[in-house]
Amino acid sequence: MPVFLVDAVAEAHAVLEGPEGRHAAAVRRIRPGERVDLTDGAGAVGECVVRETLKDGLVLDVLRRYTVPAPAPRIVVVQALPKGDRGELAVEMMTEVGVDVIVPWAASRSITQWRGDKAAKALGKWRATAREAGKQARRFHRAEVAELATTRDVVRLAEQAALALVLHEAAARPLARVELPGSGDIMMIVGPEGGVAETELAAFTEAGAVPALLGPTVLRTSTAGVAAAAVLQARTGRW
Structure with a gap:
């Protein structure tokens, strides 16, 4: 699944916008029904499905949210x-x-x-x-x-x-x-x-x-x- 970085992973619904949203919608051409993952880069992950495609972003339903522990040792x-x-x-x-x-x-x-x-x-x-x-x-x-x-x-x-x-x-x-x-x-x-x-x-x-x-x-x-x-x-x- 493609991964996109966000400031925070929402609990139920999310809108992917900004540079990440433009890349998903205009470059990757991700469409409704497809799966994507969101992460804040600090271990939080949201497994999502695309509900709607915007000109410069995606509207997402968050199916599951979980946290990945940091690998050790650094x-x-x-x-x-x-x-x-x-x-x-x-x-x-x-x-x-x-x-x-x-x-x-x-x-x-x-x-x-x-x-x-x-x-x-x-x-x-x-x-x-x-x-x-x-x-x-x-x-x-x-x-x-x-x-x-x-x-x-x-x-x-x-x-x-x-x-x-x-x-x-x-x-x-x-x-x-x-x-x-x-x-x-x-x-x-x-x-x-x-x-x-x-x-x-x-x-x-x-x-x-x-x-x-x-x-x-x-x-x-x-x-x-x-x-x-x-x-x-x-x-x-x-x-």
């Missing part, structure tokens, strides 16, 4: 800024596999840098990508895209996480064998095209982060996060 990925549109690709794939929080990181070796108006525009694209990918993947808990982080910010996040991991090609311990905590956030740091700088790696390990080897091959920064998240999804039982 998976947080700190993603160094990739080149070009690979950032949006990384966000799309990580959202699809269930990453809970994506933190854009201005690493010292990142070729791309977000400054001024460019920062707001790029962050908006990442958030829009996560929103659409979440609907496509039928996620009822929206993936959060945080504000742009400095290395100092990432150090603080590593200190707060139950387990912080930094993907590194020289790590001795494979990601598949790292001991996982029983609860709390699991955070992964994904470096840029040029790799995590030695000073950054030292700061992260001092904050408690564990270097981990993803595998024998070298992945792009835009695909490393989704591959690592898939490993964690399976190991934590979320998949």
